[in-house]
Amino acid sequence: MSHSGHRLFPLPLALAFVFTTVLHAQNPTPAPAAAPDLSDPEVAHVAVTANSIDIDAAKFAQTRTQNPAVKQFAATMITDHTAVNAQAAALATKLGVTPADNAVSQSLESGAKQAHAALEPLHGAAFDRAYMEREVGYHQAVLDAIDKLLIPTTENAELRKLLVDVRPAIATHLEHAKQLKAQLSPPARAGR
Amino acid sequence: MIVWLLLLAVSRAPTTHTVEIRGMEFHPAALTVVAGDTIVWINRDIVPHTATATGRTKWDTGQLSQGQVGRYVARGAGVVRYACTLHPTMHGKLVIR
Numbered sequence: 265m266s267h268s269g270h271r272l273f274p275l276p277l278a279l280a281f282v283f284t285t286v287l288h289a290q291n292p293t294p295a296p297a298a299a300p301d302l303s304d305p306e307v308a309h310v311a312v313t314a315n316s317i318d319i320d321a322a323k324f325a326q327t328r329t330q331n332p333a334v335k336q337f338a339a340t341m342i343t344d345h346t347a348v349n350a351q352a353a354a355l356a357t358k359l360g361v362t363p364a365d366n367a368v369s370q371s372l373e374s375g376a377k378q379a380h381a382a383l384e385p386l387h388g389a390a391f392d393r394a395y396m397e398r399e400v401g402y403h404q405a406v407l408d409a410i411d412k413l414l415i416p417t418t419e420n421a422e423l424r425k426l427l428v429d430v431r432p433a434i435a436t437h438l439e440h441a442k443q444l445k446a447q448l449s450p451p452a453r454a455g456r
Numbered sequence: 457m458i459v460w461l462l463l464l465a466v467s468r469a470p471t472t473h474t475v476e477i478r479g480m481e482f483h484p485a486a487l488t489v490v491a492g493d494t495i496v497w498i499n500r501d502i503v504p505h506t507a508t509a510t511g512r513t514k515w516d517t518g519q520l521s522q523g524q525v526g527r528y529v530a531r532g533a534g535v536v537r538y539a540c541t542l543h544p545t546m547h548g549k550l551v552i553r
Contacts, residue, residue, distance in 0.1 A: 343504055433503050
C-alpha cells in the first residue's frame with residue numbers, strides 16, 4: 265500500500281500506524297505476524313466506527329462539493345455504509361454483543377478529526393481532489409485492516425462472515441474512488 | 457388442429473432468467489435472452505444496487521435492497537448494456553435475440 269500523496273490526510277496513515285503498532289505490540293518477534301488480540305465486541309466497534317467516519321465525511325462532502333460525480337460518490341458512501349452499519353447492529357443484537365470501545369476505534373476517531381480539519385478550509389476543485397484522495401487512502405487502509413486485522417482476529421463465525429461479505433463493497437468503493445480521483449483535473453500549475 | 461399444435465410447439469414460451477447480484481458483481485454478467493423473456497435481478501449483497509440501462513433503451517430496476525428483486529421484460533433485438541448507478545464499476549450485458 266502506498267501512502268504517497270496523503271500528507272494532508274493522516275487518517276489512512278493513522279489506520280496503518282495503529283494496525284502496524286498493534287501488530288508489532290502483539291508480536292515482539294518479527295515473524296510470523298499474527299493477528300492482534302481484539303475481542304469480537306471490539307472488532308464490532310471498529311467496524312461500526314469505520315463506517316460512521318466515512319458516512320460523516322460523505323455528509324460533509326455533500327455540503328461542500330459542486331461536482332455531480334463527487335456528490336453521487338458521497339451519496340453512495342452514505343447509502344452503503346449505513347446499510348453495513350444496520351447489518352452490523354442487527355447482528356450485534358442477535359448475538360447479544362455490545363460493541364466495545366478500544367484503542368483502534370479511538371485512533372480512527374482521532375484520525376477522522378484531523379482529516380476533517382484538513383478538508384474544512386478547501387473549496388471547489390481543490391476540495392474535490394482532496395476528498396477523493398482521502399477516500400482512496402481511507403478505503404485502502406480499511407481494506408488492509410479487514411484483511412490483516414479484523415477478519416483474522418474475529419472468533420464469531422457470523423461476525424467474520426459479515427466482514428467477508430462487506431469486503432467486496434469496500435474494494436468497489438476503492439476502485440470507484442480511484443477512477444473518480446483520476447478524472448478530476450490536476451491542480452493548476454503556477455505560471456500557466 | 458395438427459397445424460395449430462405444431463405452431464404451439466414451435467413457438468417458444470417466454471422464459472424468466474435470474475441475475476444474482478453478489479460480491480458487487482452481476483452473475484452472470486452477460487446473459488442471452490429472447491425478446492419477451494423476463495430478466496429478474498435479485499440483490500444478495502448487504503449494500504443496495506440497481507440494474508440500469510446505459511444505452512438508448514431506458515429501463516431501471518430502481519434501488520434494490522438486500523433480498524429485493526427487480527424485473528425487466530426484454531424488448532427488441534440487440535445488445536443492451538446496463539450498470540449499477542450506485543457503483544459505476546459494476547456492469548452487465550443482455551444479448552436479446
